[in-house]
Amino acid sequence: MNEKTASELRALLVARREAVLERERVGDETMAIVADARSFATADDEHDPEGGTLAEEWSRAAGLEAEAKRELDDIDRAITKLDAGEYGTCESCGKRIAVGRLRIRPMATRCIDCAA
Ligand SMILES: [Zn+2]
Structure with a gap:
């Protein structure tokens, strides 16, 4: 991968x-x-006009x-790899991951074949 990419x-x-x-x-x-709202005993889940309970x-x-944290981990791992x-490089087969794939999913750790 060149410097520009x-x-x-x-x-x-x-x-x-x-x-x-x-x-x-x-x-x-x-x-x-939500934690605040829950601490009020008067919060009436059953009759919330907005729908959806606390x-x-x-x-x-x-x-x-939780999803954001996982994604953050993946991104940080990718940046660490870039630095190193x-x-x-695909973690499964060791081949290069296509740049087109990395542009769409920059934290991908496997090539399209191995991810499939
Ligand atoms: Zn692979």
């Missing part, structure tokens, strides 16, 4: 990282708000946050 993919990873951090932040806020809202936010010059 590497820095292009690094920029994609950094942009994605920021987007995921933002999602994680929103998830944190939602969980804090418990549902909580598990949705927790799910989003090991980026873009």
